[in-house]
Amino acid sequence: MIFARRAWSVVWKDLLVERRSKETLNALAFFSLLLLFVFQFALGPDRERLAAALPGLLWLGFVLAGLLGLGRTFVLERENDCWEGLILAPGDKSAIYVGKLAANVTLMLVVEGLILLLFAVFFNVDLAPALTGLALVMILGTVGLAAVGTLFAAMTAQVRARELLFPVLLLPVQVPVLLGEPLGAVGHWLGLLAAADVIYIVTGLLTFDFLLES
Amino acid sequence: MTADPLVRVTGLRKAFGAHRVLDGLALEVRAGEAVALLGANGAGKTTLLKILATLMRPTRGTVLVAGHDCAREPERVRPHVGLIGHGSHVYEDLTALENLKFWTALAGLRAAPAELAGALAAVELDRLAGERVRTFSAGMKRRLSLARFVLARPRVLLLDEPFAGLDQRAKKWLEEHLEAFKARGGAMVMATHSFGRELAVADRIAILSGGAIVLDTPRASLGPDAIARLYRLHTEEGA
Numbered sequence: 001m002i003f004a005r006r007a008w009s010v011v012w013k014d015l016l017v018e019r020r021s022k023e024t025l026n027a028l029a030f031f032s033l034l035l036l037f038v039f040q041f042a043l044g045p046d047r048e049r050l051a052a053a054l055p056g057l058l059w060l061g062f063v064l065a066g067l068l069g070l071g072r073t074f075v076l077e078r079e080n081d082c083w084e085g086l087i088l089a090p091g092d093k094s095a096i097y098v099g100k101l102a103a104n105v106t107l108m109l110v111v112e113g114l115i116l117l118l119f120a121v122f123f124n125v126d127l128a129p130a131l132t133g134l135a136l137v138m139i140l141g142t143v144g145l146a147a148v149g150t151l152f153a154a155m156t157a158q159v160r161a162r163e164l165l166f167p168v169l170l171l172p173v174q175v176p177v178l179l180g181e182p183l184g185a186v187g188h189w190l191g192l193l194a195a196a197d198v199i200y201i202v203t204g205l206l207t208f209d210f211l212l213e214s
Numbered sequence: 215m216t217a218d219p220l221v222r223v224t225g226l227r228k229a230f231g232a233h234r235v236l237d238g239l240a241l242e243v244r245a246g247e248a249v250a251l252l253g254a255n256g257a258g259k260t261t262l263l264k265i266l267a268t269l270m271r272p273t274r275g276t277v278l279v280a281g282h283d284c285a286r287e288p289e290r291v292r293p294h295v296g297l298i299g300h301g302s303h304v305y306e307d308l309t310a311l312e313n314l315k316f317w318t319a320l321a322g323l324r325a326a327p328a329e330l331a332g333a334l335a336a337v338e339l340d341r342l343a344g345e346r347v348r349t350f351s352a353g354m355k356r357r358l359s360l361a362r363f364v365l366a367r368p369r370v371l372l373l374d375e376p377f378a379g380l381d382q383r384a385k386k387w388l389e390e391h392l393e394a395f396k397a398r399g400g401a402m403v404m405a406t407h408s409f410g411r412e413l414a415v416a417d418r419i420a421i422l423s424g425g426a427i428v429l430d431t432p433r434a435s436l437g438p439d440a441i442a443r444l445y446r447l448h449t450e451e452g453a
Contacts, residue, residue, distance in 0.1 A: 002322045009319035013305065013312075020307045020346075080355070081301020084269060089320045090292040096320075213288075 010099025070149030237425035
């Protein structure tokens with residue numbers, strides 16, 4: 001119960017600060033829009049080429065936006081040395097991880113929803129028939145990406161070259177998620193995605209305390 | 215005063231690579247007692263405070279706070295320690311009340327709205343409870359930092375330059391609150407560069423030089439000039 005209350009306090013604080021500052025959300029919305037313009041110009045009006053490339057581009061948009069958003073997970077904690085406060089708070093530190101993860105998943109899903117909407121408008125795609133399956137894969141993929149992203153964001157938060165180090169660390173570990181996301185609709189890939197999520201979250205829960213302390 | 219000191223440090227060494235910042239340091243602080251740490255920049259004052267707060271691990275030696283080992287059982291030490299460092303540990307986009315609510319919940323404490331309001335009133339921020347911290351001065355942020363400890367009630371306060379950047383009124387206010395904390399049986403370790411009025415709250419003065427405490431003396435009998443003389447005598451600044 002105390003664990004859940006502590007985790008919830010982190011989610012509440014992160015989302016409230018984001019709602020007020022809109023720093024991450026505004027930047028990611030603008031970035032997504034730019035990304036779609038680039039895709040539109042790069043692919044041209046050829047419908048067949050578009051149809052073949054669109055699923056990959058959609059996930060590329062999600063991953064790039066995710067990289068930018070997740071990298072900022074602990075930026076807020078550097079202000080006024082709040083990072084120290086998190087370490088000094090008595091109790092299980094994995095509650096902080098769960099809170100940060102939940103806040104990241106919420107933010108990423110909002111941005112992904114926006115990207116999806118823009119995709120439908122920009123490329124004139126009817127997403128309605130695939131929406132249920134797509135939503136399931138999006139949620140599983142986002143949880144996987146955020147689980148490792150939150151952990152690595154904590155790992156690189158105090159490093160000088162964190163902006164470079166973060167994607168270099170994150171992307172190789174994300175291979176199961178990156179494979180599973182575009183192929184999620186195909187049978188067992190969905191299982192792989194769910195299994196990767198479980199492994200990443202358990203790893204995060206077990207290692208976050210050590211990462212924060214060191 | 216209790217028999218066992220709340221802070222007991224023996225043979226403390228902290229090295230960063232080959233550089234030993236602290237070496238063979240010993241210190242004891244009892245309940246109701248405040249020690250002011252004086253020392254030149256880089257003498258290791260902040261390092262010592264961070265070790266006592268469990269933010270850093272000692273390389274060698276024993277550091278006990280409230281009877282618990284800082285290196286081996288930091289989680290048992292943390293409920294007893296309050297740190298006011300260079301950062302105020304507050305979120306600029308949250309209000310004073312929201313900041314207090316967050317830190318209280320994260321510490322696993324249950325505080326009713328009236329208790330939160332009472333803590334803010336204790337640091338004279340009750341009228342600004344709904345204001346975002348972004349609009350606060352440095353002194354107000356430090357007061358908000360202290361409000362957390364009104365609820366958490368740590369037994370040991372660690373203060374790094376607590377009076378720096380405060381105006382005279384804020385200094386007086388902080389002095390009174392630290393005196394009240396001592397009167398309730400709390401122990402304090404305070405790092406400072408000042409020899410003046412800011413030392414009034416201290417019962418002892420410890421001069422840190424060459425990685426160890428080279429002088430540990432009661433403050434009561436010493437005026438600012440005598441303290442400055444002792445400081446120059448025992449540190450590299452006077453060499």
